[in-house]
Amino acid sequence: MSLNLNTTFTQLENFGHSLRASSYRIPIKKTDDIYEAFQLAKKLGLKVTARGTGISYNDASLNGGGIVLDMRGMNQIVEWDPASGVVRCESGVTLEQLWQRVEPAGWWPPVVSGTMKTTLGGCLAANIHGKNNFQAGPIGEHVIEFTAMLPTGALVTCAPRKNADLFYAMISGLGMLGVFTSITLKMKRIFSGLIAVDAWPVPTLSRHLNDLREHAPTHDYIVGWLDAFASGNSLGRGQIHGARQLKEGEDPNPKNTESLSNQQLPDRFFGVVPKSMLHFFMKPLMNNVGMGFVNIGRYLLALRAHTFRQSHDEFHFLLDYAPGWERSFGRGGLIQYQSFVPKETAEDAWREMIQLSQRNNLPSYLGVTKRHRPDKFLLTHGVDGFSLALDFKVTDSNRAKMSTMLQEFDRIALEAGGRFYFAKNSETSAESTRRFLGDAAIAKFKKLKKRCDPQGLLESDLYRRLFT
Amino acid sequence: MSEQSTPIGSTQGKPAPATPLNPRRRGLIIGASAGLGAELARKLAREGYSLALLARGKDKLDALCLEINSQGGNAHSYAHNVTDFDKVPALLQTIVANLGGLDLVIYVASVNNPPGGIDKFNFENDRAMIEVNLIGAMAWLTPVAEMFQSAKAGQIVGISSVAGDRGRVGNPGYNTSKAGLTTYLEALRNRLTRHGVNVLTVKPGFMKTEMLKATSGPTPFAIEPSVAADHILKAMKKRKQVIYTAPIWRWIMLVIQHVPSFIFRRLSF
Numbered sequence: 001m002s003l004n005l006n007t008t009f010t011q012l013e014n015f016g017h018s019l020r021a022s023s024y025r026i027p028i029k030k031t032d033d034i035y036e037a038f039q040l041a042k043k044l045g046l047k048v049t050a051r052g053t054g055i056s057y058n059d060a061s062l063n064g065g066g067i068v069l070d071m072r073g074m075n076q077i078v079e080w081d082p083a084s085g086v087v088r089c090e091s092g093v094t095l096e097q098l099w100q101r102v103e104p105a106g107w108w109p110p111v112v113s114g115t116m117k118t119t120l121g122g123c124l125a126a127n128i129h130g131k132n133n134f135q136a137g138p139i140g141e142h143v144i145e146f147t148a149m150l151p152t153g154a155l156v157t158c159a160p161r162k163n164a165d166l167f168y169a170m171i172s173g174l175g176m177l178g179v180f181t182s183i184t185l186k187m188k189r190i191f192s193g194l195i196a197v198d199a200w201p202v203p204t205l206s207r208h209l210n211d212l213r214e215h216a217p218t219h220d221y222i223v224g225w226l227d228a229f230a231s232g233n234s235l236g237r238g239q240i241h242g243a244r245q246l247k248e249g250e251d252p253n254p255k256n257t258e259s260l261s262n263q264q265l266p267d268r269f270f271g272v273v274p275k276s277m278l279h280f281f282m283k284p285l286m287n288n289v290g291m292g293f294v295n296i297g298r299y300l301l302a303l304r305a306h307t308f309r310q311s312h313d314e315f316h317f318l319l320d321y322a323p324g325w326e327r328s329f330g331r332g333g334l335i336q337y338q339s340f341v342p343k344e345t346a347e348d349a350w351r352e353m354i355q356l357s358q359r360n361n362l363p364s365y366l367g368v369t370k371r372h373r374p375d376k377f378l379l380t381h382g383v384d385g386f387s388l389a390l391d392f393k394v395t396d397s398n399r400a401k402m403s404t405m406l407q408e409f410d411r412i413a414l415e416a417g418g419r420f421y422f423a424k425n426s427e428t429s430a431e432s433t434r435r436f437l438g439d440a441a442i443a444k445f446k447k448l449k450k451r452c453d454p455q456g457l458l459e460s461d462l463y464r465r466l467f468t
Numbered sequence: 469m470s471e472q473s474t475p476i477g478s479t480q481g482k483p484a485p486a487t488p489l490n491p492r493r494r495g496l497i498i499g500a501s502a503g504l505g506a507e508l509a510r511k512l513a514r515e516g517y518s519l520a521l522l523a524r525g526k527d528k529l530d531a532l533c534l535e536i537n538s539q540g541g542n543a544h545s546y547a548h549n550v551t552d553f554d555k556v557p558a559l560l561q562t563i564v565a566n567l568g569g570l571d572l573v574i575y576v577a578s579v580n581n582p583p584g585g586i587d588k589f590n591f592e593n594d595r596a597m598i599e600v601n602l603i604g605a606m607a608w609l610t611p612v613a614e615m616f617q618s619a620k621a622g623q624i625v626g627i628s629s630v631a632g633d634r635g636r637v638g639n640p641g642y643n644t645s646k647a648g649l650t651t652y653l654e655a656l657r658n659r660l661t662r663h664g665v666n667v668l669t670v671k672p673g674f675m676k677t678e679m680l681k682a683t684s685g686p687t688p689f690a691i692e693p694s695v696a697a698d699h700i701l702k703a704m705k706k707r708k709q710v711i712y713t714a715p716i717w718r719w720i721m722l723v724i725q726h727v728p729s730f731i732f733r734r735l736s737f
Binding site: 011045 | 485486487488489490491494561562564565566567568569570614615618619620621
């Protein structure tokens with residue numbers, strides 16, 4: 001059915017293909033289109049959500065039965081100054097577009113996610129973090145200024161010292177206060193297209209967390225892989241990758257390594273298997289037994305500590321290595337459960353979670369750890385501690401059991417003083433959200449929402465799940 | 469917005485949020501206040517569907533919603549007369565917004581007004597049957613088909629009847645309305661299957677409902693509507709195309725469809 005403004009009724013999914021919701025999609029090409037869409041929504045009594053590339057693991061960019069603004073058309077890099085490293089982009093620009101523009105001139109985005117397919121608008125709405133969160137903070141700390149359209153039709157420009165309350169609330173604000181139109185960011189200087197990576201094994205959970213903490217200060221980036229199948233004394237074992245950007249002069253020929261041709265992800269595995277076929281080969285392994293073997297094999301390979309250099313995109317964008325890998329999880333799709341827990345309580349909390357998952361015979365197929373620090377954004381997920389992200393395969397027969405288990409996970413994380421990240425967890429309840437954000441933060445957010453969006457026009461499925 | 473579009477009789481607010489581990493499908497049943505429609509609503513609610521229930525009279529519908537919601541389900545009622553064709557698009561949009569999407573539409577609404585004997589004719593009755601049973605279905609399923617085609621997903625269930633398989637002496641208008649509905653659903657199926665949409669035609673024989681009282685003469689193989697609803701749910705899960713309920717009607721109708729005209733003209737059933 002037609003709503004006008006070139007709408008199409010479309011079934012949209014989350015990244016893990018585990019959620020579907022049909023909405024009226026309106027393509028947005030310029031700021032005025034957002035205004036028009038707001039007017040249409042008001043006329044029809046429908047709710048509105050902005051959506052970029054739809055890469056979040058949960059319902060952040062879904063709005064079942066309502067209007068979804070497809071922001072991918074607002075994708076111009078408006079200004080780029082290679083002398084100062086300042087770039088101004090429309091909000092539909094992806095990290096992929098951004099790094100490919102700035103890297104040849106010796107710059108790199110200050111914070112990137114594990115995939116380069118995310119749009120900057122989405123990055124700000126979730127206030128993404130990277131493997132350098134412990135020192136660089138979330139992406140919001142590198143925003144010089146942004147402009148957003150409020151549902152009232154007003155355009156506001158915010159910076160740390162201009163409309164500061166909105167600046168710290170709209171970044172991390174899930175797109176519920178306004179729609180980003182323009183974003184100005186400061187890039188980070190690099191002196192080589194390569195990055196120096198140290199990889200070493202960690203045999204236990206306590207060593208794992210200890211090494212993340214101790215080795216973070218001597219690296220720019222740090223990330224751990226955790227074998228969630230290992231139990232007993234080996235529980236929490238894995239491998240840590242710490243990476244350091246090369247200093248000026250370390251790379252004798254930076255122009256060469258920074259060229260885009262040196263930054264392309266390989267398109268075949270072992271030079272044979274095309275990456276687009278990988279999920280086909282992975283599918284038979286995507287069960288508890290198969291992934292148990294894969295995790296053991298991976299740990300054995302990790303036992304050799306070594307140091308190597310690789311390109312920035314190879315190091316950062318692991319999720320883009322095999323496009324469509326998430327499809328190997330089958331019909332039920334995948335979910336990710338990520339908790340951010342203070343450094344003092346993380347070990348006990350995660351030991352309990354991992355043991356619980358093993359007792360339930362619902363092991364996580366992939367565990368990833370990172371080091372974090374707090375930040376001052378309103379709906380922050382930052383802690384002085386660590387995060388553990390666990391991927392789970394969803395099937396018709398394990399849903400009920402997994403749902404109960406994840407409620408237990410929430411309890412464990414909350415009792416440990418943990419927090420959650422709005423681009424990841426899909427099962428968090430409004431009550432859990434209230435407990436980790438605190439009543440004061442939620443009241444402040446709702447007050448700003450009332451000011452920016454008096455009619456309550458902006459609502460996503462995620463907002464309804466967590467805040468109503 | 470019209471008064472019909474206000475949800476009434478719901479004891480809970482919006483449907484519980486759908487999550488990967490607690491998926492909620494969303495269904496719309498047109499003609500849900502009694503009989504087969506009500507049974508389908510009860511069973512789908514138990515399967516975890518969030519439901520929008522439509523019927524002309526709101527009292528029975530509200531009672532049904534209260535019953536479903538008190539058992540942990542989620543149903544909203546909407547008073548609507550299916551012959552208010554012009555009100556359909558706006559109401560559908562409201563329902564989709566309230567449900568948070570739409571996965572299933574079942575058109576059950578039907579009337580059976582026989583002319584009162586094989587020597588009687590009644591255009592008003594015939595017209596009412598065509599308007600409710602056929603044009604009402606087309607008014608609803610047209611925008612629904614457009615949505616599902618565009619979304620490349622969805623399921624449409626149309627409750628037709630064995631009565632549409634042959635024109636008989638007793639009730640030409642009813643036969644015509646159901647024959648028309650069967651053909652319309654077949655055409656929708658042929659259009660929509662390629663877009664990933666399933667269209668199920670259900671042809672019930674006799675069912676022990678209010679409508680049965682309109683039928684004069686014997687009513688063999690009459691089944692409870694809850695039994696028919698079970699058949700339909702099973703067929704929906706298998707994404708079947710056409711089913712008879714009770715299943716024996718497939719064979720009975722196969723025979724009846726092949727009765728030659730020169731014999732059929734002499735029969736009084």
